[in-house]
Amino acid sequence: MATVKEFRNNVRPNWCPGCGDFSVQAAIQRALANLGMEPEQVAVVSGIGCSGRISGYINTYGFHGVHGRALPLAQGLKLANRDLTVIAAGGDGDGFGIGLGHFIHAVRRNLDITYVTMDNQIYGLTKGQTSPTSGHGFKTKTTPSGNIEHAVQPIELALGAGIGFAAQGFSSDINQLTRLVELAIQHKGFALVNVFSPCVTFNKTNTYDWFKQHIVNLENDPAYDPTDRSRAMQKVLETGGLCTGLIYRQERPSYEELIPGFQAEPVARHNLQMDPGVFGELV
Numbered sequence: 001m002a003t004v005k006e007f008r009n010n011v012r013p014n015w016c017p018g019c020g021d022f023s024v025q026a027a028i029q030r031a032l033a034n035l036g037m038e039p040e041q042v043a044v045v046s047g048i049g050c051s052g053r054i055s056g057y058i059n060t061y062g063f064h065g066v067h068g069r070a071l072p073l074a075q076g077l078k079l080a081n082r083d084l085t086v087i088a089a090g091g092d093g094d095g096f097g098i099g100l101g102h103f104i105h106a107v108r109r110n111l112d113i114t115y116v117t118m119d120n121q122i123y124g125l126t127k128g129q130t131s132p133t134s135g136h137g138f139k140t141k142t143t144p145s146g147n148i149e150h151a152v153q154p155i156e157l158a159l160g161a162g163i164g165f166a167a168q169g170f171s172s173d174i175n176q177l178t179r180l181v182e183l184a185i186q187h188k189g190f191a192l193v194n195v196f197s198p199c200v201t202f203n204k205t206n207t208y209d210w211f212k213q214h215i216v217n218l219e220n221d222p223a224y225d226p227t228d229r230s231r232a233m234q235k236v237l238e239t240g241g242l243c244t245g246l247i248y249r250q251e252r253p254s255y256e257e258l259i260p261g262f263q264a265e266p267v268a269r270h271n272l273q274m275d276p277g278v279f280g281e282l283v
């Protein structure tokens with residue numbers, strides 16, 4: 001059983017001091033240690049953006065992919081090596097802009113992977129442009145008169161696409177975030193943890209204080225039932241998406257479990273046996 005320290009490496013994150021992504025990094029490291037995992041059992045796959053750097057900052061296997069493609073990479077990895085715990089990670093621009101099509105299909109495909117999104121409602125790496133989750137009226141250099149589009153609401157989209165696990169966390173509450181990441185990893189199927197992870201440098205609207213004033217923590221409501229999908233959707237709509245905690249969870253077979261024979265034999269090994277000539281040419 002590896003400790004939290006063993007999930008750290010010697011790469012110093014170049015995120016700005018105070019960036020919400022530090023907490024997400026720490027929450028993933030704590031969750032992996034709490035679940036008794038070893039670094040070699042895990043792969044963290046990311047796309048492009050400030051948050052995309054996270055795959056280089058956690059001592060597991062890592063793959064820093066191209067913009068919006070964390071989920072195709074993560075799904076391919078999981079299919080090729082079902083023994084790996086696969087965590088995809090990235091930002092709101094990466095996952096809900098260019099990668100949005102992949103997100104919807106990953107949700108409905110339901111492979112057993114975890115997707116942690118660091119949602120700061122802005123493009124941070126490119127120095128502060130309006131992103132798909134930026135609010136209506138949000139002003140940046142690309143929308144100097146205010147954003148005239150409406151924001152994508154990740155949990156609403158995920159519930160609409162039939163997700164089996166949807167949670168939302170906040171960088172200021174690392175204990176809750178760690179618990180949510182643990183639950184997501186344990187869930188058999190596609191699990192989303194969307195994290196309000198403030199960009200302290202470019203987003204002066206959705207700050208830590210702003211989230212503290214607006215977030216509704218579902219853990220404070222003992223009557224909330226996360227197995228009720230219509231109630232989950234209602235809660236997301238009621239709060240404008242600003243609710244944290246486990247929002248929805250439903251156990252059902254994952255994609256892998258529905259592939260005939262997949263559980264008995266890893267895909268890569270199976271193909272090797274079926275057609276050794278092809279693999280012979282490759283090696």
Ligand code: SF4
Nearest residue numbers: 016019050124199200
């Ligand atoms: Fe974080 Fe924003 Fe700095 Fe990027 S620009 S590292 S998102 S605070």
Ligand code: MG
Nearest residue numbers: 091092093122
């Ligand atoms: Mg962003």
